[in-house]
Amino acid sequence: MIVYFNGQYIPKEQVVISPDDRGFLLADGTYEVVRIYRGKPYRIKDHLDRFAESLSKIRINFPNPHVFESITEELIRLNGLENAEAALYIQITRGVAPRRHPFPDPSTPPTVYATVYPVKPDTAKWESGVNVILTPDIRWSRCDIKSVSLLANVLAAQEASEQGAEEAVFVRNGFITEGTHTNVCAVFGGEVWTHPAGEFILGGITRESVRELCQQAGIGFVEKPIPYDRFLKADEAFLLGTTTEIMPVVEVNGKKIGTGRRGTVAKKLQELFFEMTHS
């Protein structure tokens, strides 16, 4: 596997992250994941806009994140993934410096790492749906930043996994926010509801795709927080994510949502999303 590291294309085994990297010591970095359909990155410009936003919010100086468009092309080529189902992972940290909390000397170059790797879509689960658990949202209140400071997400995802669930869905002040690595939607009376953008969720790119598809299909798209008890009584629910795509939720905390099977709105959106990503 050839990866991109600090300006060079090298075998992954040759990458050396320093123990003084602020990503390793202080979670002082941000990342992005882009889905690659049959060798073509999907909405990479939107992902890189969001990446630029996260970098700017935590003030890591990286002038042109859109350079990853050509880096990604090169990584796809170098790894022979021109026709593959794959994903791109990019991470930028505030670089290598003696450990102190405040930013290091401004001349410190950021650490830049990117890799592409094959993915195997969960097609069976897109049909069967998955179960999720609800868990208190104990994360910080800047979830709009796609940072690597992810321990709370790790612990919640592990809790889900141990309960045989696919995802943990966070509840803050009684409202559904999002999953550990997905946005969350529920359907009420034919309308798709999801938490509004802001500091409590990461505005997903798939969420944007679904907003557009709803518009196109004449389905209402409502950005309002969903009380968790109302969520349990939704007609249907689904998760959205870059590699998760549109994943029906059929069970919450061991109890059926709606019919306990993939809902008609989820199925419709999946079909439209497939067309959108494969056109």
Add this chain to the structure above:
Amino acid sequence: MIVYFNGQYIPKEQVVISPDDRGFLLADGTYEVVRIYRGKPYRIKDHLDRFAESLSKIRINFPNPHVFESITEELIRLNGLENAEAALYIQITRGVAPRRHPFPDPSTPPTVYATVYPVKPDTAKWESGVNVILTPDIRWSRCDIKSVSLLANVLAAQEASEQGAEEAVFVRNGFITEGTHTNVCAVFGGEVWTHPAGEFILGGITRESVRELCQQAGIGFVEKPIPYDRFLKADEAFLLGTTTEIMPVVEVNGKKIGTGRRGTVAKKLQELFFEMTHS
């Protein structure tokens, strides 16, 4: 500099953190800092007890953290720091594995890194005192875990630094919790007040030392949350930390605390702390 890395003593330049390390990708790790006075680690057993607790809270399987007592001795010897003012930094992450939020296969060995390095105590500031700023505590609600998921602390520390302050002090729901890397005390009518232990602060080892010193000196030690507006009117205030020790706060948000000079309680505790650490 010789460091300890996954069972070996090697030059720091030879340490290779993998880009798949869960510390780098997911902030999935914990750390500890121990002060070394004239070559002797101070309260290392207490630090390692706390380290064991953090490891256990995030469920990283590392059976005997107290092995760092002998590792530290060896690092001190190998680096010729037998009589030095120094510090130990230890970090353990959940190891190297393909990126997923839930824990990796239980057989994945943790990444273990430890280093000792000389420190130069801020003796002048212990006398002059420092200024701090107040900032909203936007961190997660498990601050009792000494994790490397520190981006919120980094951003707050940088804010302080840009305002010419030594530390940022967090305010949650109107109450002083702690600093980005220190505990915070205020003095009211001769009594030392500090936030109670729990999920909103990390129970510091220096905080424990100060509790004992207060007892010894007949000074009241009150574990109650301090409303931030009351904090501004404290007779004196100080920060506590492993390398910070007991640091008088003389200004908050640009305004004097008490007399605007080191207070008598801080001075007394500093003297007793010096005796305690140098006996």
